[in-house]
Amino acid sequence: MHIAVYLAHPRSDSFNGALFDAVVDELRARGAEVAAHDLYAEGFDPASTAAETDTVRGAHTADELVRRYQDELADVDALAFVHPNWWGMPPAILTGWVQRVLTPAVAYKLDEASGEPAGLLRVRRALVLNTSDTTLERERDVFGDPLAQIWAACVLPYVGVADIRRRVFRTVTDSTADQRATWLKEARDLAAALVADR
Secondary structure (H helix, E strand, O other): OEEEEEEOOOOOOOHHHHHHHHHHHHHHHOOOEEEEEEOOOOOOOOOOOOHHHOOOOOOOOOOHHHHHHHHHHOOOOEEEEEEEOEOOEOOHHHHHHHHHHOOEOOOEEEOOOOOOEEEOOOOOEEEEEEEEOOOHHHHHHHHOOHHHHHHHHHHOHHHOOOEEEEEEEEOOOOOOHHHHHHHHHHHHHHHHHHHHOO
């Protein structure tokens, strides 16, 4: 099984970085072929170019890293994303990854008559791990959990992913070492399930 894992946090020594390492380690221990990507460390540029948005003449990217990510997706069975909740959104680097990598003809196509998307990826399963300093009650009652909408309603179904698993670890800033150890074990269990649930 081939799984691509993406970290979107500028500090690799953050708890997000620890979650990413735990997921990658667990997947590899279970025999998965893992493409592990720390988007900041790899120098990914989230800003789209004019050529990439020119659908009239055919969108095109000259960015080798974008092309590498797109080519890799053709062989991926599952995706995993690790990122914090910043203003109810993924960090800009991951939003840019979605916009630049999951493009028409690579990740989806639109039906000419209905305008409905059809996913082009073979990926059918995804895991999203988020960190937050917002309580569950406030996230649900005040904000409506915008990250759930982004991943489970907007992005992943659009490219054909039907099985979307998400876990939010909260609140991180005031968490104890024991709590973080428990969360890391839970992240490993969720990663293991990506491989086991075939």
